[in-house]
Amino acid sequence: MPSKSKSAISSLDLEVATKAVLNSIEREREQEIISRRFGLFDRKETLEQIGEFLGITRERVRQLEKVVVTKLKSSAANNNLQAIIDIDKEILDILSRNGNVMRVSALAGLLSKNGDKIDQARIGFLCELSPLLSVIEESDHFYYSVGSREVNDEKKIRELSNKIVEIIKKNGVPAEIQKVAEQLKDNDVTHVASLASTSKHLAQLNGQWGLAKWPTVNPRNIRDKIYVILKENQKHMHFNEIAEAIKISEFKRKDVTTQAIHNELIKDKRFVLIGRGIYALSEWGYKKGTVADTISEVLAEAGEALHRDEIVKRVLKHRFVKETTILLNLQGKNQFKRVAKATYALEDLS
Numbered sequence: 001m002p003s004k005s006k007s008a009i010s011s012l013d014l015e016v017a018t019k020a021v022l023n024s025i026e027r028e029r030e031q032e033i034i035s036r037r038f039g040l041f042d043r044k045e046t047l048e049q050i051g052e053f054l055g056i057t058r059e060r061v062r063q064l065e066k067v068v069v070t071k072l073k074s075s076a077a078n079n080n081l082q083a084i085i086d087i088d089k090e091i092l093d094i095l096s097r098n099g100n101v102m103r104v105s106a107l108a109g110l111l112s113k114n115g116d117k118i119d120q121a122r123i124g125f126l127c128e129l130s131p132l133l134s135v136i137e138e139s140d141h142f143y144y145s146v147g148s149r150e151v152n153d154e155k156k157i158r159e160l161s162n163k164i165v166e167i168i169k170k171n172g173v174p175a176e177i178q179k180v181a182e183q184l185k186d187n188d189v190t191h192v193a194s195l196a197s198t199s200k201h202l203a204q205l206n207g208q209w210g211l212a213k214w215p216t217v218n219p220r221n222i223r224d225k226i227y228v229i230l231k232e233n234q235k236h237m238h239f240n241e242i243a244e245a246i247k248i249s250e251f252k253r254k255d256v257t258t259q260a261i262h263n264e265l266i267k268d269k270r271f272v273l274i275g276r277g278i279y280a281l282s283e284w285g286y287k288k289g290t291v292a293d294t295i296s297e298v299l300a301e302a303g304e305a306l307h308r309d310e311i312v313k314r315v316l317k318h319r320f321v322k323e324t325t326i327l328l329n330l331q332g333k334n335q336f337k338r339v340a341k342a343t344y345a346l347e348d349l350s
Contacts, residue, residue, distance in 0.1 A: 014112055017083035018122045021072065021129065024081060029054060030068045037065055039121040069128070077131040087126045091133065092148055099194025101134075101147035101157055106197075120144070136198060145198040151191075160184070161199045164192065165211075168202065174210035174217050206232070206250060222256055222264045225249070226271065227281070236280035236320055239265055275320035286318055292329045294318050295336065296346060305345035 036045040047058040076084040108115040138144040181192040203218035210217035215224035243258040272286040
């Protein structure tokens, strides 16, 4: 997680630094290419779009971009770009306090007032030129991220992040980052958490890290959120309690109505109604059905008559109802027959 320290650079400074670098490019056409390709003042554009705008081929745009970026990196490496020197100092300071690698979006939240796409693009561009920073491009596997090259280069960041994914996958269940760090044999827990945050295959919730496809750490809909709440509480809950728990949770979106939650509880097989408005997880051994159905299952499983106290005890393991409700079902349903004092059996077993 990023440090809560004050922003080191304002959004205006980022713009000034970006313009200073662009102004070091001799030709206006090449400035235009870099600006549009990196999305420094508007949305990012493709090679084709820029070529059409400038009246040159896609391949020519690619060639010019490569040449210009190479020159800028060379200037930065020779300390000829003051803007990069200034930005490096601030970013390396932030990285050192946040595990030495961060998503660009998280960096933008600390370096600028808005932290919007434009600011993120500017940070990514400036970091791309720095000889002191490693940049991980956005892909299907990684978030756009920046790290301290002195600690890990781009290849090492990817390698370590993938190792963390494999560790968590092998564990099969979410785990605290401390445990993952131990398995990775890295004593710097903050560093391990930062590496994990760069992977699109991982997610964390309430301090537990797991695969992004696991609803326990990355709930994508109301049903998943309900599941997480019940799983965390490890006990049955009324749907009103579930609604309140979601409202105070760490979920990204938690503005759901009680009625919506109730509707999802009814439709999902993971949840079982075990009392009036009270739900539990089916994986805990609960099954759908009436109180009479549960009594029948208890007696059928026993294969013999049971004392009413024993029946009540066993039914309460599966249903959250009053004892009197169980007794009324025993006495009032035709499928149950009293075979001795306070002792009952199924009609077809007597």
